[in-house]
Amino acid sequence: MTAYLITSVSVVGAAPTDLLIRDGVVAEVGPGLSAPDATVIDGTGLVALPGLVDLHTHLREPGREDAETVESGSRAAALGGYTAVCAMANTSPVADTAGVVEQVWRLGREAGLVDVQPIGAVTVGLAGERLAELGAMADSAARVRIFSDDGHCVADPKLMRRALEYVKAFDGIVAQHAEEPRLTEGAQMHEGEVSTRLGLIGWPAVAEEAIIARDVLLAEHVGSRLHVCHVSTAGSVEVLRHAKARGVRVTAEVTPHHLLLTDERAETYDPVFKVNPPLRTAADVAALRTALADGVLDVIATDHAPHAVEDKECEWAYARPGMLGLETALSIALDVLGPQWDLIAERMSRAPARIAGLTGHGVDPAPGVPANLTLIDPAARRTIEPAELASRSRNTPYARMTLPGRIVATFLRGEPTVLDGKAIK
Ligand SMILES: NC(=O)N[C@@H](CC(=O)O)C(=O)O
Numbered sequence: 001m002t003a004y005l006i007t008s009v010s011v012v013g014a015a016p017t018d019l020l021i022r023d024g025v026v027a028e029v030g031p032g033l034s035a036p037d038a039t040v041i042d043g044t045g046l047v048a049l050p051g052l053v054d055l056h057t058h059l060r061e062p063g064r065e066d067a068e069t070v071e072s073g074s075r076a077a078a079l080g081g082y083t084a085v086c087a088m089a090n091t092s093p094v095a096d097t098a099g100v101v102e103q104v105w106r107l108g109r110e111a112g113l114v115d116v117q118p119i120g121a122v123t124v125g126l127a128g129e130r131l132a133e134l135g136a137m138a139d140s141a142a143r144v145r146i147f148s149d150d151g152h153c154v155a156d157p158k159l160m161r162r163a164l165e166y167v168k169a170f171d172g173i174v175a176q177h178a179e180e181p182r183l184t185e186g187a188q189m190h191e192g193e194v195s196t197r198l199g200l201i202g203w204p205a206v207a208e209e210a211i212i213a214r215d216v217l218l219a220e221h222v223g224s225r226l227h228v229c230h231v232s233t234a235g236s237v238e239v240l241r242h243a244k245a246r247g248v249r250v251t252a253e254v255t256p257h258h259l260l261l262t263d264e265r266a267e268t269y270d271p272v273f274k275v276n277p278p279l280r281t282a283a284d285v286a287a288l289r290t291a292l293a294d295g296v297l298d299v300i301a302t303d304h305a306p307h308a309v310e311d312k313e314c315e316w317a318y319a320r321p322g323m324l325g326l327e328t329a330l331s332i333a334l335d336v337l338g339p340q341w342d343l344i345a346e347r348m349s350r351a352p353a354r355i356a357g358l359t360g361h362g363v364d365p366a367p368g369v370p371a372n373l374t375l376i377d378p379a380a381r382r383t384i385e386p387a388e389l390a391s392r393s394r395n396t397p398y399a400r401m402t403l404p405g406r407i408v409a410t411f412l413r414g415e416p417t418v419l420d421g422k423a424i425k
Helices: 070-079 098-111 134-139 157-170 193-198 205-222 234-245 256-260 263-268 282-294 329-337 341-356
Strands: 004-011 017-022 025-030 039-042 047-050 052-057 082-087 115-118 173-176 226-228 250-254 373-383 402-412 415-419
Touching (some): 047 341, 052 070, 052 341, 070 082, 070 415, 082 341, 098 115, 098 134, 157 173, 157 205, 173 205, 205 226, 205 234, 205 250, 234 250, 234 282, 250 341, 282 329, 329 373, 329 402
Parallel strands (some): 004 039, 004 047, 082 115, 173 226, 226 250
Antiparallel strands (some): 017 025, 047 373, 373 402, 402 415
């Protein structure tokens, strides 16, 4: 196994030092290291972070391998600085049995570019009618701990309660896609001034907030762990703030796109901006940013949602919701937060690893820890060209935008998955 000596690198924003990677772990950290057998990487101007961890990735395999595979999504993740991703269950077939989660887990191991941790469905077929085999998925080789019907809300309060109770047996967590379906029938975008002007049916903020309010009360009642997917409104932040102050065991994520883009993008009628939950208002964006800084929002999660051309390049009403995220998330975080490296490490690596229970991930580079890390050039700027992305899909909302930051290298257990900004395999 090749050893790597990264010289003059800033570890999570600290003063430059050297970092030696050997036998899968960070062997030494300190100035003036020498290791004659090691491959040297000049880290001048670069920042080392613990490898990013995504709590919310759609890999589309099995079922829609034309849009993404475990391998292509893993490559996109590695290029984005990730060393672990949690793969959502809305595949075809749905990941609602031990067999399917083990298949995804095995495909992740075979690709070997990031650790792929499958998420299991809460209900059979995401249909919201009866609980899936949560225990069998937890006991499987994939060791599922996060359960989610993402793409669909677990709308039935009794089922949601049962799921929250059930996962306590193995310290699991239910990740809710908070959307009261009766309030979003036919919805095409955020309900507000822009939807009124465009004549598109709106997805009101209250459809999200009402479910979060209900679910934090349920989580409190049964003493279980709730995670809220892709929080998008100022009102949701207030509900979460209140719940956290009461000591409810709730965590929450926000996507890069909800931190940057607003519903005014719908004026283009370009379905690349159609997403679930929808892009909201500038006031929502501001509230999400504040909540991310103060910890009401624990995590930046990509909700990487690749879609084939025919599902995206069509009329707005017929287009599938969802955007790519893995290859641009760090740049958006840097744009939104600036070089607050400790905060970025917390929201994009440590906290998601903790929530998902992924040992060996989300740990700052220090002697003895697994060498899961990424090297970032914060001074670089790059223009996003959809055709150059590793994802099989092209639905990035940042096409031709120039964004700060570039991933120079990513290491998974001491082996590079990305070097010089290029995927190794
Ligand atoms: N976030 C999205 O806009 N899309 C998700 C599922 C979903 O949440 O609708 C997808 O799987 O494409």
